Each structure stands twice: as structure tokens, then as C-alpha cells.
Amino acid sequence: MNIVLLSGGSGKRLWPLSNDSRSKQFIKIFKTEDDGYESMVQRVYRQIKSVDGEAVVTIATSKSQVSAIHNQLGENVGVSVEPCRRDTFPAIALAAAYLHDVQGVAEEEAVIVCPVDPYVEEDYFEALQRLGSRAGASEANLVLMGIEPTYPSAKYGYIIPVCNEEISKVSVFKEKPTEEIAREYIAEGALWNGGVFAFRLGYVLRRAHDLIDFIGYEDLYGKYDTLTKISFDYAVVEHEQNIEVMRFAGMWKDMGTWNTLTEAMESNSIGKAIMNEQCDNVHVVNELNVPVLCMGLKDVVVSASPEGILVSDKNQSSYIKPYVDEIDQQIMFAEKSWGSFQVIDIEEDSMTIKVTLNPGHGMNYHSHAHRDEIWTVVNGHGRTVVDGIECQVSAGDVVQMPAGVPHTILADTRLQVIEVQIGTDISVHDKMKMELPDTVRRK
């Protein structure tokens, strides 16, 4: 099957684990069989591949997530990169053009579009396969997945089917209702709209050409920033009469808030945590290397990361976003194409960072106008290039880079470096990238 996973935005609702540079789908929070942890995107990708080893998976996402995706899923996963954020219709149109023009998927083939972050079991992806088959064979232009509601939720849109067969024509869509109205919908046989659409590729390409003036993938990519923000629901689904819905009755959870996320955790804590016996329904997710001690708490989630510390009543955790929006905290941890960095100390005219480079990767060759930098290699092997001169480095080596001098570091093995930045005006914007000298081998 062809499956497009929509990998959304910054996800501040899981602060302090998610931030502008790390979305919730990349947080390693689910226990794996070998006692490690995997992220939502890793879990979903593994489940798809286990149901259909031949599945062609394309992740539709923004530039800022591409490194994290390749770090977590490897280099083979397809990525349709959105040059900027323009909501789901432009994203799906771009992914459709990418599948057709770049991946060579035929117009008659079925494509399934699905959010990247449902917490589900494999039966969900088996259902997606059936959804794809139906989209390929049906007269309908769109086949949606309708999830059988387990309670009258006010958080989801509802689909009212014509009948209660496994596959039915759609009678009408309903926006997020109040709990009371949700109860009425459910009595009428309504299903939750899980945000999953299946269609023949040609259908969405035609709708895209109807609404956007473009030639092919390259052209659409080039003018992406000029497109209007609009959801697939508003742009396509609402105007389409010929829609079917397929029921799904298996486990399905939306991992949007700390409350729902902790429900999916297998143990009460990840990372260093101690709870006394008077704690009841407490979850701790601690990314720091010092312990969290909880005493006498009830229905509380605690999360600590290099970005900050959240202590919240579980129900209240749904209302976190405006508070996090107010936090003007510099980014303390980020995944990059070459590895990751963590800010470990900030003083008035200096900043200290731990840089971790993945084997075979290196930073861009760059210089800073307003700060000196000093690297101390703490483990691994690699090469530095400073002002065109290449040097082997390993643990204990020190490299000094005065302001203005171009430099980079290339990792032969996994490599960790303590970087001290010294200057009166330290900023992420003070960076000039340039070409690496021809004599230097990248990998």
C-alpha cells in the first residue's frame, strides 16, 4: 500500500518534551520489546512495516523535521518536504504530486493519508489496508475511516453514516459538538473522524489542479509559499458527494495531551524517578540525569527536560498551550541533520554546549562574526577543518576558533564535543555558511 503520514507542527501541548525544534511524534516514550524506547513515529512506522513489508511510506512534513525523521527511521523512508506550513490540503496535494512525479505512482493506485501520531495496534493498519483496497475498487472518490466512539467526546469531529454496515455512504459530517450533542450523534450511529482518507491518486491530483495553478511537483514545490492555508476537509471533503466511510472498532487513542499520553505509558515513570506509596496515578517522564522525587501526589504528571519542568494535574494538562506560548526560553536541546546539541551552561558573555555528532556526519563549514569558540573533544574520533586545515581529533584534543575563522567538525565515529562560545552578542543568527575546501573528504 501507498501511505502518506502527515507529520504535524511543533506540538507545544507536550512541553517540555516537545518544542519548536522537537515535535511530540519524535519523543521516545513507548517501551519496546528489547526494553528500549521508541517514538510515536517509530512505533507507527514499525507497525505499518509489520502489517505490510512492501508498504511505500511517505512522510509529509516541514523542513525542520527531516533530520529527526531520517535519524529515527533511516534513510529509506520517503519524505515530501513542505517548504513552509500551509495546512493539510496543500500538504496532501504536494505529497500526491511527489508520489506521482517523483515516486512514479500511477493515477489509478490507491493512496491512504493518515496522521503520524495515533496510538493504535496493528489491527488499525490492517484496516488501513482494507481502506486502500476499497478506495482502489469503489465507485466512491473518497473512503474515510470512521472510528467507533467509546465515549461522547467533544474533541473530535463526527461522521454520520447512512447505514450501520462495515462500509456505508456518508450521510453528513458534524463539527466537534458539545458532550450532550455528541451523545445524540452516537445514538444515531455516528463515528469519530480519525483524519484518515483513502483515494485513487488521480482524484486528489485533479482536485489539486482544480484549486491550484501548477504544472507538476517541482512547480508546486516552488510556489508552495504562495498557497492559501486550508484544510483537506474544507477544500475537498466538504465539496465531495461521493464518499464512503469504513468502520473501525479497534483500539485508537489520540496522543495529543499529557493526559492521554500517560494513559499509553506501560510504567509510571521513564528516567530517574522515585514515588512514595502515597502517590496515586502519578506519571514521571524525566530526561535529566538527576532524580525526580514525588511525595503524596494524586493524578499528576511531572516531566523534566533540558527545556523546563512541568508539574500538572492530569486534566489541567490539556490547557497547557497558552502558558507554554508565553515561555521565552531559548532552545536548550535540538536534533540536527548531523546529530544533536544541548545547551549545558549560560553565562552573560558565554554559552557552553554539548555537541553529539553521528558517525559519518559533520556540521556545515561555517564561521561566526561575533564569537570565539573552543572545542574540547570528550569522546570519539573525527576531523576538524579550521581555516582550510584538516586535523585528526580524538578525546582530549582542543581546537580554538577565533571569530571570523571558518570551521567544521566531521565525525568518523560517534563524536562528542564540549563547545564553549565566548562573545558579547551570542546568537543563533550569527552564522555564515560556506563551501568546504575540495581537499576535504565529507565521509
Place this chain on the structure above:
Amino acid sequence: MNIVLLSGGSGKRLWPLSNDSRSKQFIKIFKTEDDGYESMVQRVYRQIKSVDGEAVVTIATSKSQVSAIHNQLGENVGVSVEPCRRDTFPAIALAAAYLHDVQGVAEEEAVIVCPVDPYVEEDYFEALQRLGSRAGASEANLVLMGIEPTYPSAKYGYIIPVCNEEISKVSVFKEKPTEEIAREYIAEGALWNGGVFAFRLGYVLRRAHDLIDFIGYEDLYGKYDTLTKISFDYAVVEHEQNIEVMRFAGMWKDMGTWNTLTEAMESNSIGKAIMNEQCDNVHVVNELNVPVLCMGLKDVVVSASPEGILVSDKNQSSYIKPYVDEIDQQIMFAEKSWGSFQVIDIEEDSMTIKVTLNPGHGMNYHSHAHRDEIWTVVNGHGRTVVDGIECQVSAGDVVQMPAGVPHTILADTRLQVIEVQIGTDISVHDKMKMELPDTVRRK
């Protein structure tokens, strides 16, 4: 007046702010008039000096606290250093010998002994002055302070006076009772024992010579580790018939737990903290430079420091000690005679530390057998001595010290250094101290 402040042990009950190297009395938690913060010891010292500018203050404490005391109170405060911990009777005996033999206090002079950490106002120290005057003039050998109880506490010992005059003979002492029995004591006119004793110096010296075989201060100091651990109450107070108690009716709080400490805080937070409107009676003390966000909590204290994070129901916070005892966390922050250090990163074969030196101070001249060290100066001016060679250093300078090479750094101004330690067996015990070459000027 002569006043001896007993500065006690490690105080794990205020973890993560207090630890083996930082006792609760040194935590800067009380707002000052100029909008800074002061510690319990600073507050008490300031209050004493405000009531009696001529007061001679001696702090009886262990070696490990001497640097913190001088850092917080300056060099002029008297310190009677206990070579090891031996409970309050040996500590008071040693302080008495110190006052007599080192400070030249006469045997007829009154001395007041008081814990270093009561949360009180200046009227308390005015009462201490009256207590001292009474001890100097009275026929009684001991004059104690009796605090008028505000509730039937099971946490304190009780003193039952003979009458309800301001000064009375003591009828009997009572150990910590149950709440019910405390209620009966209070009905009989009992007072809390606040751990304050006043006496003529000669009296305690005679009791010390009765119980310990020693000549003078030097001799007692030398054999201190051979002394039996015993409290002043058991060794002296219980055997003395001729005791008076003086009432005190002012504000008096014991700062032993997070619960009582937060009651004394003027605002609900110290450090970066955000609370939503659904928070009720929540206090945050955050020493980290990232924010703590609290949502929908009630009666909770949150404290974050480089050592760890506490999230506790306020009543439960009294039971913290056994849990903290179990934490096997390396010390992440410590005050030293020359300044302080903070561990900012730990990897398998390396550790990174931020060292802050106070102006005019320097480390010991020392070497390590099993690790290399690299210093990067991030601000300030000073001098390094490496293998006997002295060098001026300032921001941006890098100094490399291979294993075995003796080194130190001396601060001319406040000086901060990022120290990277690299080795397979990094331990605080791997340190050989030696004499600084004669050619090097200490300050």
C-alpha cells in the same frame, strides 16, 4: 552579648536544595529589603547585629561548613570548628573552651547558645539579650528560653515552669509528647523548649571538665574524635536542679521541613516559575535556569536544583528523609573555600564542570593520577600555575593539564572556568595536594 550559634548537619529534609555539602541554613531563600535573597544564617546574623552591634557571634560547626560561613558572613565572624560531629554537648564544650582560651571571654561572662535556624523577628534577639543578662545576674546555673506554644505540637520538647511569671524556676522537662498529651501540658502552662541556653561561661567549662578529661581548647580539639556523642540536654540540663526559664511570646518558627519553610516565604516562587489560576497554595523554589510550569496543583511544593527535583504534597514533605537517603546521586553543586563548582555534564569517560572562583581566592595546588583536565576561561582575570609555570589568563584562554601535572588557578577578579575532565576513572578521591612554588603570589 556573647552568642554561640549551633550550625547543624546535612539537613536532607530540604532536598534538593540541601545536601551533604550544603546545609539548609545556607540556602538563600528569604527576600531582603533590596530585593535580593538571604539565607537563614545570614538573616539570623543580620538580626543579631541589628539588636546588638557589639554582639560577639561564634558559630559552632563542622569543617565542611566553614567556607560557606565565611562566604556568607565575611571573615570577621568567630567559628569554633568541630573536627567531626559529636552532638551538642561536645560542641558546646568546645565552643566554651574556644571562647575562654582563644577569644579571652571571662568565666563570669554570660554566654547564650542558640540554634542557627529559627525563623524569628528581632524581638527574639532582644529576648536573648535579656536571657543573657539574667544568666549573668541570676543564682541559677542555666536560663532557658521557653516559647509560648501556639498549638499542641508533637514535634517539640516541653518545659513546665513552676509559675507563670516571665521568669520562673523549671518544674520538669517533658520529651516530645503526642498531640493529646501536648494539649494537657499546655493546659498546665507548659512552654516549648526552643533549644536556647544561657549560662555564665565558667559553669559550662566546669561541667565540661567534670565529664571530659582535657586541659584547654587545643587539647579538647585534639581529642575531639574520641568524645562520646551526647546532647547538652542529656549531659547537663537533666542533671541540673538550678534552672530557670524565661518566657518568649513572639513569632518563632522552626524551618525544618519544606512545609514550614514555604510558610515563611514572602512570595509563592523563587526563580523561574509559572502557575495557572487553578493552583492553590503552591510554592516553587527553582534554582535551575529553565522554567517550572505548574497547572492545577493544590498544597504542593516544587523545588528544582542541580541535585534533583522534588514535587511533594506539603504535609508529606515532612517524610522526605528516608527517600533522600536512598538517592545515590553524585554531588552536582558545592560551595568551596575558594568559590563553588557545578557539574554541568556527565558522560561515560568525561565530566564537565563550571568552576566559579571568588576574587583573591584560588584552588589548592594539586594533580590527578587518572584524568586530564582542560580549562576554558569564560570570564574574569586570574593566573594559572601549571607544572610550576605561572600564566595570566582571561576569557577565551585555554589551559591543558595532562594527568600527573600539578596545577591551580588563582582569581584576581571573579573568575569562571569550564573544566572538562577526561579519563576512565574520574573520582573526587583522585587528587594529590602539594605546596605552591614559592615564586607564586597567592593573592
